[in-house]
Amino acid sequence: MQYALYYYDSCPFCQRVLHALPNVKVAVEQRNVLKNPEFRQQQAKATGRTTVPCLLIQDDQGKEQWxxxxxxxIRFLQNQ
Ligand SMILES: N[C@@H](CCC(=O)N[C@@H](CS)C(=O)NCC(=O)O)C(=O)O
Structure with missing residues (x-):
């Protein structure tokens, strides 16, 4: 499984997730949607929404869940 967090710094809900990351057992790639508009476009295309935080979960077959x-x-990541 692979995990990527779509976020931006000034979002308080994103900060909540970011603060939880050091205490989870899985690696989570951080994708800043303001610094990299491509990430924002990816999320919008896949979900129809630009709301952050949003976690992309990819299984070993490449199947995506947002x-x-x-x-x-946070609950999901703590259970991994
Ligand atoms: N209840 C949500 C709130 C998320 C939220 O409101 N995010 C704001 C940024 S702080 C946002 O992305 N707003 C723009 C949008 O929804 O497109 C959570 O806890 O994650």
């Missing part, structure tokens, strides 16, 4: 809501993202 998860919104900071509390749900």
């Amino acid at each position: 998860l919104f809501e900071s509390a749900d993202i």
Whole structure:
């Protein structure tokens, strides 16, 4: 599995997730959607939304799942 967090720095909900990352057991790539508009476009194309934080979960077959809501993202990552 691979994980990528779509976020930007001034978003307080993103900060909540970012602060939780050091305490989870999986590696999460950080994708700043303001510094890299390509990430924002990817998320918008796949989900129809630009809301952050958003976690991209990719399984070993490349199948994608996108998860919104900071509390749900933190809970999900803590269970991995
Ligand atoms: N309830 C959501 C709130 C997320 C939220 O409001 N994010 C704001 C940034 S702080 C946002 O992306 N707003 C723009 C949009 O929804 O397109 C969470 O906890 O993740």
